Structure formats: structure tokens, C-alpha cells
Amino acid sequence: MEHSADPDLGARVARLESSRRRDRTIVLAVALIVLATAQTPGPGSTPVVIRDGSGASSTLTGKGLSVRDAAGHERAFFGIDADGHPSVDLTDSAGRLRQSMYLLNESPVLRQFDGSGKRRAELRLDANNDGELLLSDANEKLRLALFRTTGGDPELGLYGSDEKLRAYFATDDDSPYLVMRDAAGTTRVYAGGYKDGSIGLVIRDASNAVLWKAP
């Protein structure tokens, strides 16, 4: 072994060794910070999933945002649905769709479903872009509608369990009219404006014969 004549050389080497240990600590710290704070790539194709301690989660994908409850049921969805419609869907605790607001063939629809999945209430624009409200029974038979007729008159219609019209109350620009029909479809009561411009009241029997009329 060669002994150094420079008494400072040993101290310099010792400093180097100390420096190496410190630098190694810094590098490890940097690596830990990078790992702990790494983020999912922003514009990538990987879904972003946020969970909490209860098991509830939100998942953001290229199709929209889905929220699941602690039981794993999807309870709310916002985005483009399986049929390609922009949609907001709300699902009950059993996982059944109960309310949906979406564009069906480019037309806006809000639907409310019962526990059996039947459409019971619906607010939408029809083919003429006129608004309408539809209420249906548990058999999905239309029972009440508020809408505009093909002629543009606003109308309230009431329907029997056979889905046939029983009564309607409507108006044109001249006068309103109320029509009541029996189960056979015969008009039994007519009140309001006639096509000739007069206004009156008629009561008919089941054979359509006038029972009473005024004026």
C-alpha cells in the first residue's frame, strides 16, 4: 500500500463518500414522490375511476359518466347510451331503469318507468315537434294525453282501458269544444263550437239520436 503524502486526500475521499450517500437519499426521495403522485394520463383511453370507502364509485369513460352505489348497481348515467343516444338515466336500488331523459331519433324524450319497467309518464316532442304529455296505465295503455292535434289545436284527451278515446277538450281559434263518447265510440255529449261557427250543447243517446239540444 502506498501511503499518501497529502494529508488532505483522505478527507476529500471521506467527503465524496458522504456526498454519495446523501445524493442516493435524494434520488430515492424523488423516485418515491414521482410514484406517489403519478396521475392517469389525461386524454388517454383509460377510464378514470373514483371510489370511496363504502364501495360507491364513479367511472368516467369516453362514453360518459357512470355512478354506482355501494352494492355495485349503476344508479346514474350521463353520456351516450348503448344505442348511441345522448342520455341521462336514473336507476333504482334494484338496478331497474326508472327515469330517462334522452334524444330518441334526435327528438327529446323524458320517460318515467314503474317498478315493472312499464312506461307510465312521458314528456316529449312529437314528429311535428309539438310538445305532448302522455300518461299510461300499468299495462302501458295510453289513458291521458295533452298535446297538439295534427291541425295544431291544443287538446286534452282521456282514454279508456281499451286505449280508445272517451273524452277530449280542445280549442281552435274560433271556440273550444268538449266531446264525450261512450265505450262504443258514439259521441254522447258535445259542448262548444260547431264547424258552422255556432256554439251550443247536444246530448245524444247510444244510437246517436239527439235527446236534447240547445240552442
Next chain:
Amino acid sequence: MSETALGERVARLERIARRDRVLALGALTLCLATAAAPATNQLVVTDPAGGTATLTSTGLVVRNGANVVRSAFGLDKDRYPSIDEYDTSGGLRQSMYLLSDRPVLRQFDKAGKRRAEMFLASDTQNGELVIRDAGEVTRGAVFLGSQGLPEAAFYGSDSNVRAYLATDDTSPYLVMKDGSGVSRLTIGGYQSGAIGMEVRNAAGTALWSKP
């Protein structure tokens, strides 16, 4: 190795060590300056105006530049699936949600009163559209009643029904009542099965009827 050569090697190592130290400290400073919180609880996106969209395990909340919640989607505080819209004051103005699994769409006035509502009834699951006044009293409604019959009804400010048009499978009927609840005018099907029209006075006595 000569002492001179050894000294030069140590000096070179010292230069390298100084350079590496500067690089390591720079990397550490950069990490500390740019590190984000781990994305385990929420994801926050901020726009230049100060608005934020916050994604959590229960949904998405959007706040304006004044930090007022304007819209929320997901599970609400009662864990109902919901989409809510708030005005600039933070008041809830429109909400579509499932109330105990029952679909409801509600519109609120500035005072927070329910003014318009479309929903399925909790017992029959029949559909209803209800319009209320500022006192939250129902004034107009179309619905399928408890017997499943379609009906349109108008109510006074006392919440008592004044007029309704309804139908069963046999015949429709229109009833008009006064403030005391007495039917003053009836048109349509009677319980006997006949169809006609009747006018009564305030005591409920028939004044006129046809046929």
C-alpha cells in the same frame, strides 16, 4: 499510482459529485413544485374563470367562478340518483331524481317552493303532472287516479277541487263545484249509467237537468 494522478482522480470525482448534487436537488425541487395529490378521492378540473368540475365517487359537481354549485349529477346527499340544477344564488331550481326509487321531476321557484312536478305516485305508480302556486298548493293536475281513471282537475287556493274532467270505461264526466264543495254542474255519465247534464243550486238541489 502516483500521488498526483490519485489527486486528479479525486478532484474529477468531486466535480462529478457537485454536478450530480445539483441535478438531484433540481429534480427534487421540480417534483415538489409539480406534484399533484394522489387521485384516490376526487379529480378536479379548473377553468380559467375559476369554475370547477369535481368528480368524486358519488358523481360530478360543477361550480361557477364564485364557487357556487350550479349543477350536480350522481348520488345526492340522501343517496338518491339525481341530476340537479342550481341558480346563481345556489338555490335548487330543477331536479330530476329517484325519491325512494320513485321517479320525480321537480321545478322550484326562487323561494324554493315546488311549482311544477311530474312524477309517478308512490302507491299506484300512476303518472301525474302537478302545478302549484307560490304557497305550494296544488292548483292544476292531470293524472291517473287511485282507481286508475284518467283525470284533469283544477283546484282553488284552498286546495279543494273546483272542477274535474275524468272518465271510466263507460263514460266521461265533467263536474264543477263551488267554494263549499257542492257540485253545481255535472255533464256526462251518471252512476246509473245514463248520460246527461244537471245544474244544482248551492244547497245541492237540482235546478235543471237533461234529459
